Amino acid sequence: MKLVKAASLAALGAGLAFLGGCQVFGATQDASSTAPAFTESKLPGGGLALPLNERIHLSTDQKWVKDEGHLSDLIRLQWTAERAKPAIAWANEEGKDKTAIISHDKANNPEQHDHKHISIETTMSPDGEYKDQLFTRFEIPYDTDVAEIRTHSSNFNVMDGILRVAGEGNRVLEFAKNGKDNATTPLWSIKADSAEQKGNNSGADLNIVRYSDQGEAVDSALTIKRGDAHVGIGTNDPQAALDVNGDSIRVQQSRTPASANAPGNPGEIAWDENYVYVCVAKDTWKRSALSSW
Numbered sequence: 001m002k003l004v005k006a007a008s009l010a011a012l013g014a015g016l017a018f019l020g021g022c023q024v025f026g027a028t029q030d031a032s033s034t035a036p037a038f039t040e041s042k043l044p045g046g047g048l049a050l051p052l053n054e055r056i057h058l059s060t061d062q063k064w065v066k067d068e069g070h071l072s073d074l075i076r077l078q079w080t081a082e083r084a085k086p087a088i089a090w091a092n093e094e095g096k097d098k099t100a101i102i103s104h105d106k107a108n109n110p111e112q113h114d115h116k117h118i119s120i121e122t123t124m125s126p127d128g129e130y131k132d133q134l135f136t137r138f139e140i141p142y143d144t145d146v147a148e149i150r151t152h153s154s155n156f157n158v159m160d161g162i163l164r165v166a167g168e169g170n171r172v173l174e175f176a177k178n179g180k181d182n183a184t185t186p187l188w189s190i191k192a193d194s195a196e197q198k199g200n201n202s203g204a205d206l207n208i209v210r211y212s213d214q215g216e217a218v219d220s221a222l223t224i225k226r227g228d229a230h231v232g233i234g235t236n237d238p239q240a241a242l243d244v245n246g247d248s249i250r251v252q253q254s255r256t257p258a259s260a261n262a263p264g265n266p267g268e269i270a271w272d273e274n275y276v277y278v279c280v281a282k283d284t285w286k287r288s289a290l291s292s293w
Contacts, residue, residue, distance in 0.1 A: 038050060059074075097134055098122065119136045119139040202225075205236070219234065233246065251269065259285075261283050265282065
């Protein structure tokens, strides 16, 4: 086995030396150059190691063409068993894996659903339940027309930039509960609808939609019309600045203006056990007595 590995090291070194698109030691090698001194890696799992501080430079002028063998994919990782997980990993100075990019088809556990994704993984905390274990933070599935991109135990911070949801259809930010095999059931969504934009800032109204326990849309709990900024509660077509599709509006806290000239702005409404107060002009209040029946 050692003889075979030594022969493999020598063959790989010689092969890289002849690659026209591969530069080792910072310069293109020719047939008369000495092959780089590849050695066996000292990291867990072994493998082939380049000399310290040396680079591999791959370049191509070929297009990515399926019928011609994907000439531009200069690095290709392949799994040859259904649960194999080819990866590119980064290790620290102690040789411990800290980050990795992994693509695979099936989960390690045969009882789990097929993964079919590429994932970015980083280690868990060194003093937690899963000490130093690589854990998927971001995954993108394949073999699907619409990729359900997922994150796990991750937060997103947009620093000095924009988080944008764009498209020709509904633009949706959804809040959901997760279930078995990554299934999700929506609870709420914030949606800019797909209504046609006809000028005058119309169309693409903003809706807050609520869903049933089965994930079916119930109604638009709140709608804001883009054309006139009318707000609808329980209606998606408000006809006034505030349009409530209901039989009552509640102001929970009572308040008694100190006098008819107490501070206030036109349109403010207050109440106590004896009166309803309306501010009709700046710092000008009127009231109406309440009576039982």
